Amino acid sequence: MMTLSDFRQARDLLSGILSDxxxxxxxxxxxxxxxxxxxxxxxxxxxxxxxxxxACFKVSTLTEExxxxxxVTASAGNHAQGVAFAAQxxxxxxxxxxxxxxxxxxxxxxxxxxxxxVMEGSCFDESAAVAARLSEEKGLTYIHPFNDLTVAxxxxxxxxxxxxxxxxxDIILVPIGGGGLASGxxxxxxxxxxxxxxxxxxxxxxxxxxxxxxxGSPVTLPTVSTIADGVAVKTVGDKVFPYxxxxxxxxxxxxxxxxxxxxxxxxxxxxxxxxxxxxxxIAALNHIDCKGKCVVPILSGGxxxxxxxxxxVQHGLIRRGRxxxxxxxxxxxxxxxxxxxxxxxxxxxxxxxxxxxQFVSINRQAEVELQVTLEAFGHSHRNAIIxxxxxxxxHAKIVTPGSVFG
Numbered sequence: 001m002m003t004l005s006d007f008r009q010a011r012d013l014l015s016g017i018l019s020d021x022x023x024x025x026x027x028x029x030x031x032x033x034x035x036x037x038x039x040x041x042x043x044x045x046x047x048x049x050x051x052x053x054x055a056c057f058k059v060s061t062l063t064e065e066x067x068x069x070x071x072v073t074a075s076a077g078n079h080a081q082g083v084a085f086a087a088q089x090x091x092x093x094x095x096x097x098x099x100x101x102x103x104x105x106x107x108x109x110x111x112x113x114x115x116x117x118v119m120e121g122s123c124f125d126e127s128a129a130v131a132a133r134l135s136e137e138k139g140l141t142y143i144h145p146f147n148d149l150t151v152a153x154x155x156x157x158x159x160x161x162x163x164x165x166x167x168x169x170d171i172i173l174v175p176i177g178g179g180g181l182a183s184g185x186x187x188x189x190x191x192x193x194x195x196x197x198x199x200x201x202x203x204x205x206x207x208x209x210x211x212x213x214x215x216g217s218p219v220t221l222p223t224v225s226t227i228a229d230g231v232a233v234k235t236v237g238d239k240v241f242p243y244x245x246x247x248x249x250x251x252x253x254x255x256x257x258x259x260x261x262x263x264x265x266x267x268x269x270x271x272x273x274x275x276x277x278x279x280x281x282i283a284a285l286n287h288i289d290c291k292g293k294c295v296v297p298i299l300s301g302g303x304x305x306x307x308x309x310x311x312x313v314q315h316g317l318i319r320r321g322r323x324x325x326x327x328x329x330x331x332x333x334x335x336x337x338x339x340x341x342x343x344x345x346x347x348x349x350x351x352x353x354x355x356x357x358q359f360v361s362i363n364r365q366a367e368v369e370l371q372v373t374l375e376a377f378g379h380s381h382r383n384a385i386i387x388x389x390x391x392x393x394x395h396a397k398i399v400t401p402g403s404v405f406g
Contacts, residue, residue, distance in 0.1 A: 055082030055086040056089070073144070081109050146179055155180050169295075170197065203255075275301050324382050325373040349376055386398065
């Protein structure tokens, strides 16, 4: 069982290890939701995610014999870094099995903590099977990333810090992958104040906890598909499931497109890099009634590679109409390109890229295609530019851009 005594033990053990992730008040999210929104920035935690809590507490409870055998685990990244960090502090060897789709930054960071990294499996569940096999074959001590009550207890210490910073919190939003964080945070929250609502948030493409709750026990999803790689779990933990069932008040699912918007919001309004899994709770603010309530979304981590960041920025700007591409057919005559550029300039559009295709028609003297990618202030500004082109006699149509920054 996860008891108040266990949580206290974990809190005391972690007090000299963790970084300060005090709540950050968000004027922006408070304004648009009508509530008082305080962000719990575990993306600023040592190793860049909350996972270090459970890993360090778990390692502290191992026997000397268990430590001497070395550690093994499977992880899409954040638990990997947590275990590698904990093992390095304790002077223990660690082997981490990571999915082949794991972002490079998480792989390299795990190696930097001295762990032996094995890249096998297309998702967490496949990597976990490899880690279990290595544990059996080599006698390594297996530390499960979420289906372990000691690990979950370590993760749950987040609730202590939330109550310390905001005693009158009304709602806590917590991301859900396998259920370790959700079970720990919700259990301690209900022990401290059963009136506080705890809402779990999953990606629509990997809603394994929602499926488990509907079924009454864990089920295995046939596939998972989400950009939130840290919570792409087919089967939630059977050990932590009863705690989630008992203490989570509601489950919300989020589409990947919403995470793109949340990423831009966190970058522009709070200057924070938050990985897609951690953005689930930010996106969830649009799905709950925050008016008059103190709400804490937990940002579970911030380990994101720059290629993923670039993709999110590009797609986010396109979704908001701040970058778009239009296509227009022109006669192949001198000065036509200048005319289009002048119209865009008069409308205060900023051209990023031009693609002049002379071979769109067999009669290139009659028409060539011009594709223009430009910056705008939003959808209304984008539409004004298109109208100005049409008023000048051009039939412009918006097309899906290729690489905006290429």
